[in-house]
Amino acid sequence: MNGLLLVLGGLGLALILEGLLARYELLAYSVGWRASTTELPDGLPYARGAPADRPPLAYLVYLDGIGKRQFRDTRDGGQLVQAVIAGAPELRVLGQVQPYSPLAAPLTDRPVWAWLRRRAGLLLFLHNVVQTFVAADRRYRPLYNQAVGRQIVVQLRLAGYPAGSKIPVVLLSYSGGAQVSTGAVDELSRELSAPVLVIMLGGFHNGANDLSRVDHVYQLTSSKDRIERVGSWIFPQRWPLFRRSGWNRARQAGKVSVRLLEPATHVGPRSYISPTAVLDDGTSHLTRTADTVIALVRECYAVERR
Incomplete structure (x- = not known):
């Protein structure tokens, strides 16, 4: 019993500390205490896929789930x-965006988190879980x-996105990445004037973000x-009761479609x-998930770009 209380107490303390740290990073961004990271590790390009010397069908930005800890794709080894x-091959693909860091700073590049990774890896996931709920909180959203x-806009420009080109941007998000992708739509529309397509894979989001732009x-689920x-x-x-939420307004406008990927689970084998x-x-x-994503992008944009 005492052991259980210690575990629960430790978890509670960790949650409190995580909540404070998550809000501190957002505060540091808002007052300019720290600049957002823009440079990538040696050997990691800003985009892969279609060559930069000719316009791709679209730029696809992958926003991973809570397993995202570094610039390189982590959840599935980038598969x-x-x-x-x-x-x-007609897409330019970015996988380095840090959905759970307003400062675009990977957890594994921070000395404290590198130490924790070797001793308490669960806290790395806990950090990103807390960040997801900070992103959903109406006070911080x-x-x-x-x-x-802004992080996505900067990475797109570094990847060669031509200003004023109207090349579509696809936000492919997994799990908690859906909260971030729905929140990024307005900034992308405002900064790049880009058409934006959101594809959620097992999307975990609060439905409050405005999706009018x-x-x-596409909600891929099971x-x-x-x-x-x-x-x-x-x-x-x-x-459905909250008809004026961003999510339900988008559904009423016919902007949300569901694709079932049975019998897939959220995580695991x-x-x-x-x-x-x-x-x-x-x-x-x-393969089925990748093929579905590709088909949806082509369905939306291939015909109009011919």
Whole structure:
């Protein structure tokens, strides 16, 4: 019993500290105490896929789930990004954006977090979970949206996005990345005048962000995805009763479409991005997800760009 109380007490203290740290980073951004990170590690390009010397069909920005800890893709070793690049060479793809850092600073580049990674890796995930709820909090949401939206704009420009080109930007988000992607739409529209497509994969978001400027939102989900379903329960703005929320206004405007990826789960060996879980026809979950994403982007933009 005493051991359980110690564990619960330690977890409670960790949550309090995480909440303070998450808000501190947003404060540091807002008052200019620290500049956002823009440089990438040696050997990591700002974008992959279509060459920069000719306009791609679209720029696709991947916003990973709470496992994102560094500039390189982490949740699946970058397999989803690689599969999209391989299947759609007409896209320029960015995977380095830090959805859970208003300062664009990877956790693994911070000395304290590097120490924790070796001794208490769970706290790394806890940090990103708390950041997701900070991004959803109505007190901090506008500033968080601006911070990460600006980060995406800067990374797109460094990746060669031509000003005023009207080349579409696709925000492909996994889990908590959906909260960030829906919040970044206004900043992308304002700064780049870009058409924006949002594709959520098991999206965990509060439904409060305004989506009036988005071209469309595709919700890729599964009845086996319990985490995505929890998000639809705990956030009132996702309930049909709240008709004036950003999410429900987008649904009423016909801007939200659902695609089922049965029987995928949110995480684990049968997740959306599992390379080993296979469908009846032998297609892996990873391949099916990448093919679906590519088909949706082409469906939205290939015809009008011909």
